[in-house]
Amino acid sequence: MKTKGDQQLVRRINRSVLLRLVRAQPGLSRARLAAESGLTKSTVSLLVRELLDEGWLDEAGASVGDGMGRPSTPLHINVGVRALVGVEIAIEVLRVVCVSLQGDVLHSDAQPLADHTPAVVCAQVARMVAAAHRHLLASGLRLSGIGVGVPGAVHDATGVVRFAPNLGWRDVDLLPRLSRALAREKVPDVAVQLQNDADAAVLGEFEFSDGEGEDPLIFVSCDVGVGAGIVLNDRLFIGAQGMAGEIGHTVLQVDGPRCSCGRLGCAEAFISSRALEQAGGDTVRAARYLGVLLQNLWVTFEPRAIVVGGKSCEAHPEFLRGAIDTVAHYAQSAGLVPPVIRSPRYGAWTPSVGAAALALHEYLRPVRTDAQARRVRPAGAESLA
Incomplete structure (x- = not known):
């Protein structure tokens, strides 16, 4: 019985529940979060403190009284600490965006795709992501995850691009190559997600609605x-x-x-x-x-x-x-x-914004198999938690 692992998963699920509630209903107090989530007030208090310390939540705004005790403090998603990077590898172009936790596009760049060879694609992606990261640093933001969308079928448990006919790819193990290219460009070692571009795009429409x-x-x-x-x-x-x-x-x-x-x-x-x-x-x-x-x-x-x-x-x-x-x-x-x-909503940038939403989607819905968890978090990578 993996008690420690089970407890960690329960904690992640409870954190994700609170984040989803605050995203859907900005301004909820701790008491309202306890009522909406069904968690105890002590559990909510502990988890909210963690989320505040880690920069996920912010106690912005004045305290509000409800006539039943001391004033409560409204909670909001903190858009001033963490940000996400999304990449679209299209047939003719590469697009890279920096996106806030609420879906605001903070930076965007598009370049013609230099070559369809996987190694060349990974190197070009890494250079563009490194430039995007420098933009985040200049804005005082922390990179919390990278998502990549590709025009083909991706095996979810391994990250292998099974079939991308318009790129000429079949069974390309892209994620390790991409991780190595990012490391060479000194991009922080954060979780990297890989998914089909249309799958990524629907997540952008879903998570940032x-x-x-x-x-x-x-x-x-x-x-x-x-x-x-x-x-x-x-x-x-x-x-x-x-x-x-x-x-x-x-x-x-x-x-x-x-x-x-x-x-x-x-x-x-x-x-x-x-x-x-x-x-x-x-x-x-x-x-x-x-x-x-x-x-x-x-x-x-x-x-x-x-x-x-x-x-x-x-x-x-x-x-x-x-x-x-x-x-x-x-x-x-x-x-x-x-x-x-x-x-x-995002026009031509929809797949790249959706790629940025990949990491957020997985964090807000953390129930995954061990194989999937290994895929999305390369060795040494910083966890979103």
Whole structure:
């Protein structure tokens, strides 16, 4: 019986519960936290003191009396101590952002991707992250975690990029290479997270929304590749081997045009940015295909909202509007109300901001397997706790 380990996990869970409550309801007092969480007042007092000392919480604002005893002090997420870095490795560009614990973008940088070779990509990422870290230091902020999104399927337990056809990657053990590159650039040894870019993007929309967020929530990326990230029951849904959400390689037309993966008739062959360029900018047919794809996601997951972004939408505003009209037509035919379908809050920076949200998401929902915990915290790395 691992009593010590069990107690540490319970402590992490209790801390995460308090943080989530304060993020959802800024200004809660210790007494209200105890009432909302079901934890004892003494436990809440102890954990709040830890979170204050570590820079997660702040006692900002005047004390408030409730007529039942001494005044209580409202608690807020402290945005003046800790910050996160998010990286998007896209097909043609690298994007790096610094993000506050509340989702405010503090710094951003984008550079053309120099090469698709993993070693070259890691070196370029490390240089950009080192520059972002210098920005945080100049602002008096502490780097608390790094998230990286890649355009392919990531095996969650190992961090191996299983399949990224548009980069030419298959079974690339990226995380150790990236950790070594960051160390060479003298980036602090913090936890590094690696995930599919659409999975990261949906976490940014989920974690940095107002209140508790939308659940279920789906993010669809229509870029050079096409993918989806899914939040289901308060967690990122990745499937058995990290392949969930690879909707770009679902077949929309039997014997259709050839896709980058080798199949015929994949969604990517109709609605990716490359497909739209090859079609000469004619988005009417492509919008119908996107609408069919969104309708299929709707009836499969019944999400509260579907967020759609990427180069295809940015270059062709009518593309998403046409897809929404297609979904509305299907809904009317069935006598149903469709989910909200909208653009992302962070525009082109959504995957990189979402990558920054990876570390926060894992900290706020700490129940993981031992293998996963080892993956996200390289040897010697500072824990978010």
